[in-house]
Amino acid sequence: MKFLLSVLSVIIFSLNSFAQDINQHPVQLLSGPMVGHTTSSEANIWIETDKPAEVKIHYWVESGSRPIERGVANGRTNEDEPHTGVVELTNVPSGGTVHYELEIDGRPIRPQTIQSFTLLPEEDSFVDFKVAFASCMNPSRIPLQPIWTQVAVFDPDAFFLIGDNNYMPNSAEEYETSESTVKYAMGRYHRFLRDVPGLRTVLATTPTYGIWDDHDYGPNNSDRTFEWRELSLDLFKKYWPNPAAGTSDTPGIFYSFKIADVEFFMMDDRYHRDPNNAPDRKTMLGEQQLAWLKDQLQASTATFKVIVNGHTMSIDRKGSGEYWANFGTEREDFLNWMFSENIEGVFFLSGDWHVGSLSRVDFSDEGYPLYELISSNAGVHTVEADAHQYSRNRAVTGHNRNFDGPIVNDLDVYNFGLLEFSGDENDRSVVLKLIDHRGEVRVAHLLSQEDLRKM
Structure with a gap:
């Protein structure tokens, strides 16, 4: 009997110890690091852990012309799931390469890729720099995406993911479940994007900015009536360390920022959008976001003003309810306002269509040509129907398109x-x-600043 009691005591002790070990396992890095909004002296580093944790970023700056400088920055991941967080690096010496390492709850984390980046040029400076952008990635369908090797080879100073950055469930019926299930799934789609080989390196080495389109907001062609739009907005803000998300009065993911003498206006084409099938649809951007954009454009002193949106802004696509011109007179009114206010230097970036193209629209004799560069299909299959439909529908109703790039x-x-x-x-x-x-x-x-001024 004593022997059996002794054995039982050992077993109970072992089980308790095992349970304690499970509860006390070291915090795991689930996703990241990702370099977010960056300036000439500051940077945000984003990560996600499996439970709340203290995070340190140890970094050193190598300039080639002065002694190496070291620093450390502190942060913490969220108490509630998802346990994301941003560590802010401040007063970083400019003009060098920033190398960094992670420490979570006092434990060094071995890097899974190179972790270094360069601060962005000072605002209002006139220097050479490069920005890359992409859209339409579907990691579950194409887990190996060769485009990211080329992005790294061309070594942009900043990188934009401008919509359909991942593909959540396509049909509205799939969202007819509990909030906890939708939240769980949405978070995993955001996280899995950051696990794509090659893209992980780009995110860890390049200041990255994001906006959404329908597939990373909700179901296909989703709009302001989406049941889980508040949840989707909350999760997007937690997974993207952008400089802002909407304003104090107007929710959404829109924001603007400058690199040197160029200002980027990152738009939200989903949160305020009228349904495509509504008989009285009037707005894609919403009255308040549009007012914000006008205020920002009027105040901007940038040489180039780049409006970035998940879906096309200047181009029409016949037979599709998604393009901006299909929402009452909102686009016409905005472009007429832009030219009447003599807003110079504007061109557009967009995605969504699973093709790439450059187009020019001569919208008005009172303004200058509107150029729009579409880059899509970074990581989805272009099917023959997509390619044929895009080629067939490039004509713009009511305006003269006298330039069509390849x-x-x-x-x-x-x-x-x-x-x-x-x-x-x-x-x-x-x-x-x-x-x-x-x-x-x-x-x-090639576009010169003179090309985007009144004729």
């Missing part, structure tokens, strides 16, 4: 966009490029 719509060819800004203060220009997954430049067009 279309990148080859089957199973992936692409990303690249903007190369250069020139002196009074002679700035940008080259708009589309590059495929083999590194071939498929589209290249």
